Amino acid sequence: DVKVTQSxxxxxxxxxxxxxxxxxxxxxxxNMFWYRQDPGLGLRLIYFSYDVKMKEKGDIPEGYxxxxxxxxxxxxxxxxxxxxxxxxxxxxxxxxxxxxxTFGSGTRLTVV
Amino acid sequence: xxQVKQSxxxxxxxxxxxxxxNCAYENTAFDYFPWYQQFPGKGPALLIAIxxxxxxxxxxxxxxSFNKSAKQFSLHxxxxxxxxxxxxxxAASSERTGFQKLVFGTGTRLLVSP
Numbered sequence: 001d002v003k004v005t006q007s008x009x010x011x012x013x014x015x016x017x018x019x020x021x022x023x024x025x026x027x028x029x030x031n032m033f034w035y036r037q038d039p040g041l042g043l044r045l046i047y048f049s050y051d052v053k054m055k056e057k058g059d060i061p062e063g064y065x066x067x068x069x070x071x072x073x074x075x076x077x078x079x080x081x082x083x084x085x086x087x088x089x090x091x092x093x094x095x096x097x098x099x100x101x102t103f104g105s106g107t108r109l110t111v112v
Numbered sequence: 113x114x115q116v117k118q119s120x121x122x123x124x125x126x127x128x129x130x131x132x133x134n135c136a137y138e139n140t141a142f143d144y145f146p147w148y149q150q151f152p153g154k155g156p157a158l159l160i161a162i163x164x165x166x167x168x169x170x171x172x173x174x175x176x177s178f179n180k181s182a183k184q185f186s187l188h189x190x191x192x193x194x195x196x197x198x199x200x201x202x203a204a205s206s207e208r209t210g211f212q213k214l215v216f217g218t219g220t221r222l223l224v225s226p
Contacts, residue, residue, distance in 0.1 A: 004155070031212055040121070042201060042218035043156070058213075090155055094212050100146055101214065103155030 003027070006091050006104035013111050019078040021107050023091030030096060032074035034058075034066065037088040037106070046089075049074055081111045115139055116204050118217025125224050131189040133220045135202035138183065142204040146214070147176065147187050150199045159200070160187070192224045 007022035025032065031050050035043040035058075045058030047066040055066050063085060067075045074093075078085055088108050092101040117136045125131045135145075146161035162169045162176040162185065169176045175188040189196055202217040 033213075035216075040218060042118070043216040045213065045215075048213060092155070096212075100158035100161060101148075101156075101212075103148075103157065105153065105155050 004091055004093055004102050004104040006089075006107050008107050009105065011107060011109045013078075013081050013109065015082060015111055017078075017081045017111075019081050019109065019111075021076040021078075021089055021091075021109070023074045023076070023104055024072050025074075025091075025093040025102070026072065027093060027095070027102065028071065029093035029102075030071070031094045032068065033092045033094075033101065034064075034074065034076045035090045035092065036060070037090055043090065046076065078109075081109075083111050085109065086111045115215045116202060116217045118202050118220060120220060121218070122221045123223070125189075125192045125222065127192065127194060127224055127226055129192050129224075131192045131196065131222055131224070132186060133200055133202070133222070134184065134186045135204075135217050136182075136184045137204050139204070139206065139215075140183070141206040141208050142215075143207050144205045144212075145176070145178065145185050146203050147174075148201040148203065148216075150201065150219075156199075156201055189222075192222075194224045194226050197222055197224050 004025045033048040034046045049055045049068040065077045091104040147159045148156035149159045150156040173190045178185045200220045203214040205214045
C-alpha cells in the first residue's frame with residue numbers, strides 16, 4: 001500500500017526554536033507538498049517540490065523553508081517558531097498521472 | 113483570496129438521508145475537481161474526482177455534480193451512514209499551471225446521526 005509517513009504525530013516546541021518536520025514517501029512520486037490545516041481555513045499550501053532540490057512557494061511560505069535532498073524525503077523547516085505557527089501540518093505526494101494526492105497522517109505542532 | 117468556496121461549514125444528516133456539500137470556484141483555468149474525506153487523526157484521502165468534460169460522476173453512494181457555466185460542483189452522499197461522518201474537502205487544480213497544485217475549500221464537517 002502506498003504510504004506517506006510523517007515522523008511525528010505531536011510536537012511541542014518553544015517560541016524561537018528551529019523546527020524540522022520530516023516526510024517520507026515510498027511511491028517514487030515526483031511531487032511533494034506541505035500544507036497546514038486550520039479550523040475554518042481548510043488546507044493552505046506552504047511549499048511544494050516537483051523534483052529533487054527543486055522547490056516552489058505556495059500561498060503562505062512566510063516563516064517556512066523546505067529541503068528536498070532525496071526524492072522520497074521532503075522536510076519543512078520553521079526557522080524560528082512562533083505561536084501563530086501552531087497548527088496541523090500535512091505532507092502529501094502525487095505522481096504526474098494525476099491520481100490525486102496521498103496524504104500523511106499529519107503532525108500537530110504546538111508552539112508555546 | 114479564496115479560490116474555492118465551500119458550504120456548509122457543518123452538516124447533520126440522519127442515517128439514510130442525502131448529504132449535499134457545495135463548492136464554487138472562480139478560476140476558469142481549473143480542470144480537475146477532487147473531493148477528499150478526512151477522519152479524525154488521519155490525513156485526507158481521495159474520495160472521488162471529476163473533470164469538466166462530464167456533468168456527473170458516480171461511485172457507489174457518492175456522486176459529484178458539476179456545472180461548468182455556474183462554476184460550481186457538489187458532492188452528494190446517498191443513503192448516508194454513520195461511518196460517513198468525517199470532514200470533506202473539495203479542491204481544484206489546473207493542468208496549465210502544472211505540478212498538480214490543489215487549492216482546497218475550507219471543509220465541511222459531516223455528522224450522520226444513527
